[in-house]
Amino acid sequence: MGPFDRRRGGTTFTRLRDGAALQLRPIETQDRAALQLWLATVSPESRYLRFHGNFSSLTESQWRHLTEVDGQDRLGLLALIEGQVVGIGHVIRLNDAPHTGEIALLVSDCLQRLGIGSALRDRLVRAARRVGIKRLIAHVLPNNQGMRRLLEAGPFKKIGEQGGAIEVELLPPRRGQRWRRILGVLFGLHPRWLRGQKRRPQPG
Secondary structure, three states: OOOHHHHHOOEEEEEEEOOOOEEEEEOHHHHHHHHHHHHHOOOHHHHHHHOOOOOOOOOOOHHHHHHHOOOOOEEEEEEEEOOOEEEEEEEOOOOOOOEEEEEEEOOHHHOOOOHHHHHHHHHHHHHHHHOOOOOEEEEEEOOOOHHHHHHOOOOEEEEEEOEEEEEEEEOOOOOOOHHHHHHHHHHOOOOOHHHHOOOOEEEE
């Protein structure tokens, strides 16, 4: 079973910067109708940055690419707020490089810079690691600054960039990072305390 299998906790929730609850779950074939309605609300500029073309509607092949995922070679994730689609993300394993996957994200224009893209990115990265994908590439247009920021801020080491494709290597998770985060949430501990650092005295 793939890492996005519902029986293995495929649905997760997180809080955005504005306090809204974001649901992340695997894309399913029957999501196509909801995705069609949502994509019609995405600006032409954002669609162009994602699909590298001026598409008023997607082809049948493109829809299959978006909705037919298997949790192993084709990872697809849906982001929702109160049941409404607000973003999608994919990692597709390359046939000629099985340890490499191509990552692509798209978020509603009015909800960008709230943490949806980074939530999609981080969940996809964890899933990619579980299925043996160690490197990611992203075909990013020069003016797609949002995607570039997500790649620069992620757990990646940039390998190179050529012809509009950015290649990054997944860095291993920091030892103990997960437990520090859990303890901080449970007990309200300051991150520096969990790393064994002293808190700086407050002025005044």
